[in-house]
Amino acid sequence: MQEYDLGIIGGGPAGYTAAIHGALGGQSVVMFEKDCVGGTCLNRGCIPTKAIMHISEVYEEMKNSAKYGISAENVGLDYKKVIEKKDEIVSKLRKSLELTLKNSGVSTVIGEAVLQDKDEILCNGEIYKCKKVIVATGAKPRQIKGLEFDHKFILSSDDILNLTELPKSILIVGSGAIGIEWARIFSNFGVEVSVVEMAEHLVPLADIEVSKRVERIFKTKKIKFYLNNCIEKITDKKAVLKSGETLEPECILVAVGREAVSEFEINCECVLGDACGKIQLAHFASKQALEEVSGVKFDKNLVPCVIYGTPEIAWVGKREQDLEEGTYKKSSLLISALGKAHCDDCTEGFIKILSQDDKIVGAHIVSKEASSLVQQVLIAMQNDISIEKLKEVCFAHPTYSEGIFESLFRLS
Numbered sequence: 001m002q003e004y005d006l007g008i009i010g011g012g013p014a015g016y017t018a019a020i021h022g023a024l025g026g027q028s029v030v031m032f033e034k035d036c037v038g039g040t041c042l043n044r045g046c047i048p049t050k051a052i053m054h055i056s057e058v059y060e061e062m063k064n065s066a067k068y069g070i071s072a073e074n075v076g077l078d079y080k081k082v083i084e085k086k087d088e089i090v091s092k093l094r095k096s097l098e099l100t101l102k103n104s105g106v107s108t109v110i111g112e113a114v115l116q117d118k119d120e121i122l123c124n125g126e127i128y129k130c131k132k133v134i135v136a137t138g139a140k141p142r143q144i145k146g147l148e149f150d151h152k153f154i155l156s157s158d159d160i161l162n163l164t165e166l167p168k169s170i171l172i173v174g175s176g177a178i179g180i181e182w183a184r185i186f187s188n189f190g191v192e193v194s195v196v197e198m199a200e201h202l203v204p205l206a207d208i209e210v211s212k213r214v215e216r217i218f219k220t221k222k223i224k225f226y227l228n229n230c231i232e233k234i235t236d237k238k239a240v241l242k243s244g245e246t247l248e249p250e251c252i253l254v255a256v257g258r259e260a261v262s263e264f265e266i267n268c269e270c271v272l273g274d275a276c277g278k279i280q281l282a283h284f285a286s287k288q289a290l291e292e293v294s295g296v297k298f299d300k301n302l303v304p305c306v307i308y309g310t311p312e313i314a315w316v317g318k319r320e321q322d323l324e325e326g327t328y329k330k331s332s333l334l335i336s337a338l339g340k341a342h343c344d345d346c347t348e349g350f351i352k353i354l355s356q357d358d359k360i361v362g363a364h365i366v367s368k369e370a371s372s373l374v375q376q377v378l379i380a381m382q383n384d385i386s387i388e389k390l391k392e393v394c395f396a397h398p399t400y401s402e403g404i405f406e407s408l409f410r411l412s
């Protein structure tokens, strides 16, 4: 029997962050991973999708480069190479993570672990006695009745990453981050994309103006979407929608969320990341782990959300529909007002700021670099920096950040 201070089941962002910081803090740490270190984020989630997204954007830009005086005729696409490049990136990052774990002094055990007792983990026939145990077993794609994954026609977000050929058409069920990102990727590659969403608007968790803007962008990209709708039945690879339309996609991606994986008979007091079923984002998982292991606190109400693609979509804090009329100020600045947006030929989008009592309470951004812009606002929000004080900050020109600065003067 081996003994450790800290035993962690799951090697995703929650697990490896807890492991590295636990070890750096002087604890003896063992981490169990049944598949590949890096978890969903590195192997089946954030990283591979953004790698493919980037390639799809390069492809799209090349096809439309004549407007810049660049002639790129007969732009071709070898999708197998796209997947190889994605695998290369994932593998490079995984090796680097394995090395960081090793150099931090973490013992990584590859194998399926079982929590036998509150302080006892069984893996590969060995028992590990741990003073403290963290369960960070992640989540898996949610299935819905009638749309069970067959991994050929009805696909999960895991299956979609390993297609070696592009379909001619795809129907995406759900318009959360995963659904929207894949709709953009496939559309960039020239696939005919349709999205079906049960809610009244796309990206139902976003501020209403963000949802409406995404719908506008999808229309210009000729991505079809069916709102207040769902697939009622599938016969002979035909999807019949509640509204009566029949679609004949080459495949269906079901992206309706993820369910926590935590199936031990013994209850563990410390469950982190996607497994705890709260906010299922990689940065939430790693911040939770850091808080647990190193005591670095974070505000759970200020967790940024980002949807990648062109333009990016990002938000933090309260949405306009959450606020009572007359209790807040609002500013909305079109990205086309910014010089940098014209230089980049990326004028689609807006920056919307919501404030109460001279403090920002929400930011909703559709813009190139929205993922970085939202972070600037978040730092101000978390540190209670007033709008008057923010106005004193010097923002560089030409940048998208200037849009944040300009927005501060338009709150009314």
Ligand SMILES: Cc1cc2nc3c(=O)[nH]c(=O)nc-3n(C[C@H](O)[C@H](O)[C@H](O)COP(=O)(O)OP(=O)(O)OC[C@H]3O[C@@H](n4cnc5c(N)ncnc54)[C@H](O)[C@@H]3O)c2cc1C
Residues within 6 Å of the ligand: 009, 010, 011, 012, 013, 014, 015, 032, 033, 034, 035, 036, 037, 038, 039, 040, 041, 042, 044, 045, 046, 047, 049, 111, 112, 113, 114, 136, 137, 138, 139, 157, 178, 261, 272, 273, 274, 275, 280, 281, 282, 283, 284, 285
């Ligand atoms: C397509 C897609 C795109 C995404 N994009 C983003 C994004 O852009 N930004 C973002 O913040 N989040 C994104 N996410 C979500 C993000 O991947 C997760 O929130 C994050 O990975 C959660 O980390 P975790 O450590 O809790 O779980 P996971 O990363 O799922 O890791 C859990 C690990 O535990 C292992 N495990 C489970 N049971 C056992 C066992 N019994 N023994 C040993 N090992 C076990 C699993 O093999 C897995 O490796 C995306 C997800 C998907 C699917």
